[in-house]
Amino acid sequence: MINHIKNFAVVVLLIFCMTFIFSGVMAKGQENGYPANWEVPVKGTITDTYGSREGHHxxxxxxxxxxxxxxxVNEGVVTKSYYSKTYGHVVFVKHPDGFETVYAHLNKxxxxxxxxxxxxxxxxxxxxTGVSRGTHLHFEVHQGKWNIEKSESINPFLLVAAEQIESPGVASSSRIKEEDNSNLSTIEEQEPNKEVSKAVKTIIVEKGDTLWNISQEQKIxxxxxxxxxxxTSTLIFPGQELAVYQ
Structure with a gap:
């Protein structure tokens, strides 16, 4: 119980720090004259951020x-549209303000x-498609032309706020119940009540893990x-314990 409280406190602290960082990055971006009215490329769950993986992402x-x-995210001209062994199906767009954006791992x-x-x-x-672990968009922003070293890359959060992207990837059980009461029994079977179920396994989060990847591996x-x-968010950290119920 004490460990659970400690883990919860760490998660809350991480959420606060990430929110502060995202807010600071957006404010800095606007101070530097970056456009603040970009469209989000897709609404979903942020599973990895800029500069992770020892700075290689x-x-x-x-x-x-x-x-x-x-x-x-903005008007422009498609500069590349092809299949890459790493990016998979990928599209590059050059924008009139000098930025070039990359949209990778597309299905089509x-x-x-x-x-x-x-x-x-x-x-x-x-x-x-390409080098990918699960359905997602890999989105890059370059202040100038893309190059293989990605030396002109910048943090996309300078132009698109994290809170504008974050949106539940799947409907929660309460939302489904409000919209379709005819499927309550099916929903209850798919989503066991943690108060009456027993944990069948405990997953220890490792470096590089994301909640999305774990959900794909566990089919949950x-x-x-x-x-x-x-x-309260999708942020997890190495060493954290996640319970999976039957």
Missing amino acids: KGIDIAAEAGSAILS RLAEKGKKVSKGEKLGIIGN EVAVLKDWNDL
């Missing part, structure tokens, strides 16, 4: 439901090279994992 990862449309591309796109226009469908929805473990 030069974008953000956003997990969302299969079939979700990927949108251009809907914009070819040379096409002029408007803000919010569909570029493709979210996918799991992110919203259910959050509910079972009293999580």
Whole structure:
């Protein structure tokens, strides 16, 4: 019980710190003259941030439901649209303000090279192609032209606020019950009550793990994992214990 309280306190502290960082990054971005009215590329769950993986991750990862449309954050011209062994199906867009954005791991591309796109226009469908672990969008922003070293990359949160992206990837049980009362019995079978169920396993979070990846491995929805473990966000940390119920 004491360990659970300690873990909960650490999670709350992490959430506070991340919120403070995101807010500070956005404020700094606006001070530097970055545009503040970009569209979000897709609404979903942020599963990895810029600069993680010992500084090698030069974008953000956003997990969302299969079939979700990927949108251009601003008007521009498609500079590349092809299949890469690492990026999978990927689209690059050059914007008139000098930025170039990258949309990777798509299941399908809907914009070819040379096409002029408007803000919010569909570029493709979210996918799991290339070097990827689960359905998500890998999104990059470069202040200038993209290069293989990604030396011009910047934190996307300078232009798109984290809170604008975050949206439940799957409907929670309470939301489903409000919208479709005919499926209550099915929902209750899929989402056991943690008060009367026993944990069948305890998962120790390792470095590099995300709640989305764990949900895919355990075949459990992110919203259910959050509910079972009293999580208020998708942030997890190495050494944290996650309970899975039957």
